Amino acid sequence: MERRNFIKSIMATSAAVVTVPTMVFAENNKTAENNETKVEVKKVTVKGPNDLPYEDAVKAIVGDKELKDSDKVKLTVPEIAENGAVVPVKVAVESPMTEKEHVKSIHILNTKNANSRCADIMLTTKNAEAKFASRVKLSESQDVVAIVAFSDGTFMKAGKSVKVTIGGCG
Amino acid sequence: MAKRRAIVKIKPKKYAEGDIVKVSFMVQHPMETGMAKDKESGEIKPAHYIEDITFSFEGEPFTKMKVWESISADPFFSVQYKVEKKGKITVDYIDNLGEKNSKSKKVKPKQVQTEKA
Structure with a gap:
């Protein structure tokens, strides 16, 4: 014991x-x-004039429909951006761009900025190729996402992460 | 308001009817987000950014864009366009303070067969 x-x-x-x-x-x-x-x-x-979180922005574009990752959408973004104020973004979509089958619009979004919308581009058949290029501001390291709406009502998506060393939103 | 310089470029420089060219548009614009502070006074700068851009050929729009403040200062946009005939490509833009402006570029396709040596 x-x-x-x-x-x-x-x-x-x-x-x-x-x-x-x-x-x-x-x-x-x-x-x-x-x-x-x-x-x-x-x-x-400090709040911006039209702040919108990423998930709400996606809902506003896609609604209830499916959103899939696809190889058809090619997004080119630098892996490491030294200056977050100027990040080049390129989007190219494989599409014949005919009356029957064409890209209606390309939406460029980011995941962590106060306003997650960057640009909406409405294309027509006269463009002949669905390509777009621009430059974007990123406040911190995050993903850049391109959502593409096709004429048959489907949506595709491509996203890539970008490392930002100096933020670009003040 | 200071005048904003804008450029519309068509690449490649030489093209024929039916070719697909790259139309790019650049503007001098601060694209203020409304969140950044002024370095000297410490006050928050008011938002000032481009909202709408329209690319049109002879009055018929072929690409419309909605843009928010997450686009870089002195923005640059490029899209593809299939050349069909002679004419003018015009790019109009409006910013959130109501500043309207436009810039145009002549489209001059050259037919390779009829070109004289």
Whole structure:
């Protein structure tokens, strides 16, 4: 019996020793997290004129329909952008561009800017090729997404991530 | 308001009827997001960006664009166009303060067969 009690006591004390510091650490972590969230809230207080998060923007374009990743949409974006204020974006879509089958519109979006919409391009058959190029601002490292609407009502998507070393939105 | 310089370019320079060319459009425009601070005064600059761009050939629009402030300052856009006949490509744009402007470029296709040596 003595031996059993002795082991029990050792177990209890060791458990206490292990748990106490973890508790302290956890509290420290909590306070650190609180500080971080406060700083973030301060940053976000400046609001743009027409802010829209990425998911809402996609819903506004696609609605309830399916959105698939596709090889038909080719998006060329630099992997690492040194300056976030000028990021070249190129989109090319494989399509015959005839009356029956053509690209209706190309939407260029980003995932983390305050306003996730960059540009909507409405094309016609006179374009003969569905290609578009422009330059975009990115506030931080994020994805650039091109959503393409075809004339038969389907939607395709292509996305690529861009690492931004200096943000471009002030 | 200061005058905004704009360019419409057609590439390649020499093309025949039926060729597909690249039409690009560039403007001098600040494209302010409405979120950036002025470095000297510390005040937030008001938003000022282009909203609508229309590419048209002889009054018939062939490409329309809606643009938001996430496009870079001094923006550049390019699209493809199939040349059919002589005419003029005009690009109109409006910004959020109601500033309207347009720039045009003549389309002069050259037929290779009728060209004299």
